[in-house]
Amino acid sequence: NKITDPKAWETNDKIRRFVSKNLAQAALEANASKLIQESITFFYKDNGNNWIDEEGQIKPISWTQSALEAEANVLAFKGTSIKPVVLRFGGFYGGDSEISQKMVQMGRYWISPFFGIKEQYQPLIHLENAAEAVLAAIKAEEGIYNVVDDEPLTRGQLDDALAKALGKRGLIRIPTFIVSKESNVGEFVFRSARVSNKKFKEATGWKPRYRSGYEGIQAIVKDIKKESKISV
Secondary structure, X not given: OHHHOHHHHHHHHHHHHHHHHHHHHHHHHOOOOEEEEXXXXXXXXXXXXXXXXXXXXXXOOOOOXXXXXXXXXXXXXXXXXXXXXXXXXXXXEOOOOHHHHHHHHHHHOOEOOOOOOOOOEEOEEEHHHHHHHHHHHHHOOOEEEEEOOOEOEEHHHHHHHHHHHOOOOOOEOOOHHHOOOOOHHHXXXXXXXXXXXXXXXXXXXXXXXXXXXXXXXXXHHHHHHHHXXXXX
């Protein structure tokens, strides 16, 4: 699987480390008033059932370290003519996403695509919600903001949401013993991240169209069926 191959992340890391810095410098030279940097929520430390805000403890792995560097590249321009805004997104999902289409395909064959412990939270954001958040970020003051569903679901609840959308009674979960908790994959999938979007909503008035995976997954299954992207 390419996700476990460090070489597969080289281009991704170069964009985060170097392109973000170059764009920030170009924005300054162009007298831009605001710079919005995409980031991720995947480096928050496991926090069980507790909510995580932007002050939550960070524990990056090799795949996510460059995202923190991209944040630093942009936030370094605080105090200049540019107001840097960092949006930490949850995992993207949507009808046009190849990953989401594969997720639905797995559910169609009764297999859960949400690997990990079912009681742990997995932060997500529907692509339509994410796009609207970027527009809303124009109103935000400089700083870091989490952009996730209103109600993050546990992996078990995400199973239920996908099963319900597909008209199935339940999904079979892949055993977690096949991955070591000490590996990069394990470090990622065995975390529980109940991430809050409260700060961003209060700063911008943004309201996600889909509040949780229950509504969002139902929408993408309908979209996939409508567009005949895959057989559902």
